Amino acid sequence: MELTTVWFSLIAVLWIGYFVLEGFDFGVGMLLPLIGRTEDERRVLINTIGPVWDGNEVWLLVAGGATFAAFPEWYATLFSGFYLPLLLILVALIVRGLAFEYRHKRDDATWRARWDLAIIVGSAVPAVLWGVAFGNILRGVPIDSDLEYAGGFFNLLNPYALLGGATTLMLFLTHGAVFISLKTSGRVREHARDLATKLGVGAALVTVVFLGWTQLDTGTVPSALAFAAAAVALVLGLLAVLAGRDGWSFVGTFLAIGLGVAGLFLALFPDVMPTSLAGGTGLTTTNAAATAYTLKIMTVVAVLFTPLVLAYQAWTYWVFRRRISVDHIPAPLPTPFAP
Amino acid sequence: MDLDTLDIARWQFAITTVYHFMFVPITIGLSALVAGYETAWVRTRNRQWLRLTRFFGKLFLINFAIGVVTGIVQEFQFGMNWSDYSRFVGDVFGAPLAIEGLLAFFLESTFLGLWIFGWDRLPARLHAACMWLVHLGTLFSAYFILAANSFMQNPVGYRYDPESGRAEMTDFAAVMFNKVQLVTFPHTVLAAYMTGAAFVVGVAFWQLVRKARDEEDRSMYRSAVRSAAMVVLVAGIGVTVSGDFQGKVMTEVQPMKMAAAEALYETEQPADFSVFTVGSLDGSEERFAIKVPRLLSFLATGDAGGEVVGIDDLREQYAEEYGSDPGAAYYSPGDYTPVIPLTYWTFRLMMGLGMAAAAVAVWVLWATRRGRTPRGRWLLASVLALPFLPLFANSFGWIFTEMGRQPWAVFGLMTTQNAVSPSVSPTEALISLVVLTLLYGVLAVVEVKLLLGYARHGADKVDDDDLPPERPDHDPDRPLAFAY
Numbered sequence: 001m002e003l004t005t006v007w008f009s010l011i012a013v014l015w016i017g018y019f020v021l022e023g024f025d026f027g028v029g030m031l032l033p034l035i036g037r038t039e040d041e042r043r044v045l046i047n048t049i050g051p052v053w054d055g056n057e058v059w060l061l062v063a064g065g066a067t068f069a070a071f072p073e074w075y076a077t078l079f080s081g082f083y084l085p086l087l088l089i090l091v092a093l094i095v096r097g098l099a100f101e102y103r104h105k106r107d108d109a110t111w112r113a114r115w116d117l118a119i120i121v122g123s124a125v126p127a128v129l130w131g132v133a134f135g136n137i138l139r140g141v142p143i144d145s146d147l148e149y150a151g152g153f154f155n156l157l158n159p160y161a162l163l164g165g166a167t168t169l170m171l172f173l174t175h176g177a178v179f180i181s182l183k184t185s186g187r188v189r190e191h192a193r194d195l196a197t198k199l200g201v202g203a204a205l206v207t208v209v210f211l212g213w214t215q216l217d218t219g220t221v222p223s224a225l226a227f228a229a230a231a232v233a234l235v236l237g238l239l240a241v242l243a244g245r246d247g248w249s250f251v252g253t254f255l256a257i258g259l260g261v262a263g264l265f266l267a268l269f270p271d272v273m274p275t276s277l278a279g280g281t282g283l284t285t286t287n288a289a290a291t292a293y294t295l296k297i298m299t300v301v302a303v304l305f306t307p308l309v310l311a312y313q314a315w316t317y318w319v320f321r322r323r324i325s326v327d328h329i330p331a332p333l334p335t336p337f338a339p
Numbered sequence: 340m341d342l343d344t345l346d347i348a349r350w351q352f353a354i355t356t357v358y359h360f361m362f363v364p365i366t367i368g369l370s371a372l373v374a375g376y377e378t379a380w381v382r383t384r385n386r387q388w389l390r391l392t393r394f395f396g397k398l399f400l401i402n403f404a405i406g407v408v409t410g411i412v413q414e415f416q417f418g419m420n421w422s423d424y425s426r427f428v429g430d431v432f433g434a435p436l437a438i439e440g441l442l443a444f445f446l447e448s449t450f451l452g453l454w455i456f457g458w459d460r461l462p463a464r465l466h467a468a469c470m471w472l473v474h475l476g477t478l479f480s481a482y483f484i485l486a487a488n489s490f491m492q493n494p495v496g497y498r499y500d501p502e503s504g505r506a507e508m509t510d511f512a513a514v515m516f517n518k519v520q521l522v523t524f525p526h527t528v529l530a531a532y533m534t535g536a537a538f539v540v541g542v543a544f545w546q547l548v549r550k551a552r553d554e555e556d557r558s559m560y561r562s563a564v565r566s567a568a569m570v571v572l573v574a575g576i577g578v579t580v581s582g583d584f585q586g587k588v589m590t591e592v593q594p595m596k597m598a599a600a601e602a603l604y605e606t607e608q609p610a611d612f613s614v615f616t617v618g619s620l621d622g623s624e625e626r627f628a629i630k631v632p633r634l635l636s637f638l639a640t641g642d643a644g645g646e647v648v649g650i651d652d653l654r655e656q657y658a659e660e661y662g663s664d665p666g667a668a669y670y671s672p673g674d675y676t677p678v679i680p681l682t683y684w685t686f687r688l689m690m691g692l693g694m695a696a697a698a699v700a701v702w703v704l705w706a707t708r709r710g711r712t713p714r715g716r717w718l719l720a721s722v723l724a725l726p727f728l729p730l731f732a733n734s735f736g737w738i739f740t741e742m743g744r745q746p747w748a749v750f751g752l753m754t755t756q757n758a759v760s761p762s763v764s765p766t767e768a769l770i771s772l773v774v775l776t777l778l779y780g781v782l783a784v785v786e787v788k789l790l791l792g793y794a795r796h797g798a799d800k801v802d803d804d805d806l807p808p809e810r811p812d813h814d815p816d817r818p819l820a821f822a823y
Contacts, residue, residue, distance in 0.1 A: 043822060050823045051452035054407065058444040064414050067438035072429020072505075079418025079425075080760040083767050086419060091778060095409040098782065101404035104823045105789055148422075148762040288428040290507075297511045301438050309445045316449055319460050320814060330818045336796030 003295040004285040007070035008272070010302060012265035014066055014291045018059035019130070019168070020175075025049040025056055027176015029096065029123025032116060035180060035191050040326040042116065043151060046100065047182040047329070051320045053074030055313055057093065069298055073147055073288035074272045081141065081149025085156060089126045096122025107332045120279055127172045127291040128165040132156060135164025135210075138218055138268055143275035143282060150277065158215060167210040170203035172258070175253040178237065182246040193241060196249070200238040205233060211260060218267045230256045345759045347768040348420035355412050356741075357734050358779050362406030364733050367477040367528060368535015369399045372567060374470035381463050386801050387559035394798035395539060395563075396470075400455065401789050405782060407448070410776065416441075420768065424748055424758035431497050431508040432487050435515075439483035447476035459812045459820035466807070481528055482600065489520035491749050492740070493592040499752070506752060521796035522588050526581040529574045530693070530736070534729040536570035537696055539563055540703060541726040542794045548714055549798050555636070557712060559798065565707055568700045574646075575697030582690075583638065590639040590647070592749060596743035597639050598650045599682040610635040616683070617757060650676055661751065677745040685739035692732035699725045 028049050036042030043288075050054075068075040079086060095118040103115035139160050142151040175198035181189050211227040219227075237252015275282040289295070373396050380388035415434070417425050425432075453461065454469040461469070490497075496513030497506045508514060543563035551557045590597045597603075602625075603610060603616070612634030617627040636645040657675040699721045706713035744750055748758040807820065 027757055046823045047456075047819065051456040054448035055445065055452060057411075058440060058448050061411065061444055062437065062440035064418075065433065065440040067433075068418065068425065068429055069433030069437040072426055072433055075418045075429060075433070076422035076425040076760075080420070080422035080762050083419055083763055084770065086415060087771050087774065090412055090415060091774060093411055094778065097408040097411075098404050098785075100790065101400060102785065105401070126633075139521060146761075147426075150762065252487075254498050290433065293511075294430050294434055294508045296400075297508070298434055298437060301441065307439050309441065313445070313449055316453055319453060319457060324819065327816070328818050328822075330822055335792075337792035 003292055003299065004070075004289045005047050005270075006299060007066070007289070007295055008265070008269060008285045010325055011063060011066055011070065012262060014059055014063035015265070016258045016261045018056070018063055019261050020254050021059060022053070022055035023127075023168075023172045024175045024253075025053040026123040026127040026178035027172040027174070028130070028180060028203060029119045029176075030127065030173055031176050031180065031192070031195065032120055033186060033251065034195065035177075039112070040327075040329050041188050043104075043329045044184055044188050044324055044326055045180060046103070046119070047324055048180060050100065052316060054097070056315065057097070066298070070290050070295060071272060071283075071285070071288040072290055074283050077143060077147055077149055077273055077283060077288075078137070081143075081151065082136070082156065085129050085133060089129050092125035094122075104200060105335075106336045114300040124169070128169045131165035131168030132161045134264060135161030136169075137273055138164075138214060138264060140274035140276040140282070142277045143273060143280045144277060145279060145281045147283060147287075150280075154269065160217075163210045163213065167203075167206045169258055170199065170206050171253070174199045174203040175257060178241065178246070178249045178253045181241070182250045183323055184325060185323045186327075188325065189323075193244070193246075196241045197238065200234070200253075203229075204234055204238065207256070207260065210222050211263065214264065214267055220266060220269075223263045223267035226259050230259035230263060233259060342765055342769065344420075344763050344765050344768045345756060347765060347772050348759050348763075349755065351420060351768070351772045352416065353738075354772070354776055354779070355409065357737065358783075359406065359409040359413055360733060360737060361730060362402050362409065363481075364527075364531035364534035364730070366399070366406050366535075367474070367531035367539055368469060368533070368570075369395060369402065369538060370474040370477055370535075371532065372535055372539055372570070373399050374467065374474050375566075376563075377467040377470055381467050387555070387562060387658065389806070390559060390798040390801055391563050392787050393801075395542075396454075398538075398542070398790060399752035399792065399794055401786060403451070409779070419771070420760055420763060421748075421758050422760035422762065424753065426503050427753050427758070428442075428490070428749060429505070429558060431490055431494075431506055431514060434508065434511070434669065435483040435487040439480055439487075443476045443480035443483065445476075446479065447473050449822060450476070451601065456819070456821055458807045459817070460662040463807065463809050481531070482524055485524050485527060486515050486517065486520045487518040489523055490514055491747075493517055493519040494743060494749055494752055506749070518588055519592060522581055522585040526578060526585055529581060530579040530729060530733055532574035532580060533571050533693070533696060534726075536567040536574065536731060537700075537729050538726045539567035540571060540700065543567065543720055544703065544722045545719070545794075546797045547712060548719060550795075556797075561707060561710070561712070564703060568703045568707075571700035571725075572697055572704065575700065578693055579697075583757050586638045586643055593744065594648050595650065595653045595677070596682070596740070598648060598653055599677045599679055599743050600648070600739070601635050602683040603635070603647060603649045604651050604677045606646065606649040606652050606711060608636070609633040609644045610639070610647035612638065614687070618680075619679075650679075675746065676741050682739055682743045685735040685742070689732045689735040689739060692728045692735070696732070701726070 028045055032042055032045055036045050064075070067078070099115040099118040099122065103112055136156050139158070141149060141155065144150045174196055177192045177199055180192035181196060184192065208231060211230065215224055215227055233252050234256035237249045237256060240249035240252055270285045271282055272285055272288050273283040281287070373392055376388050376395065377392040379385070380392055395470055450469040450472040454473065457466055457469065494506065495517050496508060496510035498509050500507050543560045545566055547557060547560035551560055586597065601610070601612065602616065609632070611630040611632050613628045613630045615629045616625055618625045633643040635647055637643045639645065639647045654674050654676060702718065703722060746754045746756065748755040752809065
């Protein structure tokens with residue numbers, strides 16, 4: 001296999017890792033007001049992702065860095081092109097990340113309510129916008145012959161891309177609800193399971209429409225197989241929810257998101273950012289790539305260190321495997337100073 | 340004045356980077372100290388170390404959170420505002436950034452999660468090891484990002500491909516072990532140790548003289564003050580030595596930056612170092628100055644009689660080497676020359692503040708010798724200023740090294756003017772600048788308030804039932820040892 005294809009696949013893997021992991025912590029964040037009726041319940045929710053959300057987010061940073069290194073033109077065109085949506089995502093990730101760390105630092109209802117809002121909005125905005133961004137990448141955006149984006153902001157808000165946003169939103173909500181039912185016990189768990197079924201039906205509907213549309217537009221045989229597998233995984237996952245099998249339902253939504261994203265990349269290949277302009281030049285794995293030398297160095301580094309990262313990240317999930325309920329939540333830290 | 344995308348993008352880079360780098364050095368330095376205190380606790384079982392671990396651990400987390408989230412902007416900003424730069428150097432510059440993510444960010448975030456929530460889930464030694472791994476992650480991070488920056492100062496290990504019109508990597512090891520990198524990394528990391536330790540001295544000393552209620556508190560804070568003040572001093576000596584090496588390398592690879600640091604227009608042999616100068620506004624004419632004879636020669640060349648080439652000669656030399664200056668239209672005061680008053684003063688402020696920090700550390704060590712608790716007002720005022728000295732020295736150092744490289748983004752290869760994103764409109768860039776600046780401003784207020792509140796409160800006492808278990812506790816009903 002050519003090195004450019006290897007790196008296209010590795011970047012796909014990084015995005016898959018990002019969406020299957022941060023997908024559920026976005027979901028948990030968005031479900032905060034729905035499932036967390038009391039302060040203790042909200043703390044249960046936040047603490048299911050407390051030890052892991054930051055590690056999940058690093059998948060995004062590495063995906064960004066790897067794109068910079070392996071496909072500099074892709075990185076440059078994408079990030080300067082999708083400028084304002086990316087800015088929104090950045091702002092969302094900033095306030096959300098701080099909220100987890102600062103929310104409990106003062107025992108004060110107003111303070112907490114503000115950070116709760118930061119968690120909810122900070123989770124919802126990227127959950128939608130990543131879907132919109134990927135929809136636009138697949139559909140093709142105006143890129144001129146200098147490989148520069150020439151589309152402006154409103155070009156990004158088309159029905160297909162917005163449907164992509166709805167799809168990631170619904171999938172992450174479902175994934176989050178399933179994760180909560182896996183990680184908690186008591187009323188929170190019951191509530192999450194109940195929501196997972198309802199959200200799951202909605203997610204299945206938009207997902208099928210979005211993936212079907214993608215398949216008709218740009219699909220290939222491999223992408224069709226991946227999409228079909230994603231749909232099956234999602235349905236099986238939802239059946240597992242009904243059967244009360246938390247572990248299997250999480251495997252189901254995990255695979256559904258992973259396979260769905262894999263299918264999107266298969267539908268995209270060998271393009272990385274097709275152009276919608278008649279005289280424009282689209283970006284492909286060839287014309288956007290770094291040199292073979294750089295790709296070789298990066299391959300060695302990735303082969304050496306990725307297994308290590310996967311091992312210790314998996315170990316973290318093992319260390320914090322215990323289910324939590326409101327009974328496990330300690331009293332809030334006393335505020336050591338006058339607000 | 341007409342703002343274009345270039346101006347706005349430069350302001351955004353300056354604001355977001357200087358801001359981000361307020362939190363980073365504290366993270367690097369403080370993670371080492373907290374890990375050290377926890378190791379002392381595990382080894383001695385003396386509770387004062389546990390109290391210090393928890394106290395400074397809490398302050399560390401308040402600081403770390405904001406460092407992390409503002410770091411995301413840094414990773415994306417190159418593509419957003421500097422897309423032509425990204426296209427031009429991505430083949431070289433992208434690799435260290437990607438490796439930084441893979442090696443450093445995963446390590447920091449994962450093991451910090453384990454450290455925060457793992458007090459009762461991990462054996463005591465392993466728990467302490469988690470903080471050491473976080474610290475290792477910060478060092479990896481510093482190494483790779485500084486290697487990337489060093490390429491901008493002194494491009495090596497690449498060839499220019501006229502066909503693709505970009506710089507392409509030919510020797511990864513040369514990029515990683517760039518001679519600028521080899522002096523910049525120790526300089527920056529030692530300065531970070533100074534910064535983290537100065538923070539600890541400031542907080543612990545205030546607690547010692549103002550709040551400590553009993554002998555247990557006093558002895559604990561004295562341990563913190565003295566251990567951290569030693570770090571400030573030793574790291575300070577290291578910063579000076581590495582900075583000296585850096586000066587020689589800079590003279591070799593970026594002589595214009597050295598000349599700009601001294602505002603040396605005419606070549607001199609030997610060259611004096613001015614501590615303070617009043618000059619004309621553009622810095623080209625000197626009205627009054629305090630000078631140390633031959634010091635600049637020594638700093639730049641290692642020989643008190645060495646020749647230091649001045650700005651005017653370098654300008655001619657560069658004009659010949661690179662043709663007419665592509666950045667001349669944009670950058671004053673002249674061809675190939677950075678803004679001299681800025682480089683001149685940031686260079687001095689960096690050194691001055693750093694030396695002042697080391698001096699305060701010596702004073703503190705002397706005043707607290709053999710169990711003394713000094714109560715002098717001047718000492719207290721100086722120690723309260725101490726955390727800010729290395730903090731601002733870092734900022735000035737970075738402003739100096741980045742502004743001293745101008746008009747180049749990559750020295751000799753690409754000017755800043757040609758690095759900016761052509762497809763980003765001034766309106767978009769302005770929205771981004773305003774949004775990020777306002778957000779960062781608000782967050783700074785929130786962060787400082789929290790930090791001061793917890794710092795003033797001091798280290799909580801530890802009762803017997805507060806001690807973390809020595810072995811992991813698997814009782815499924817036990818409440819979480821720590822919860823958000």
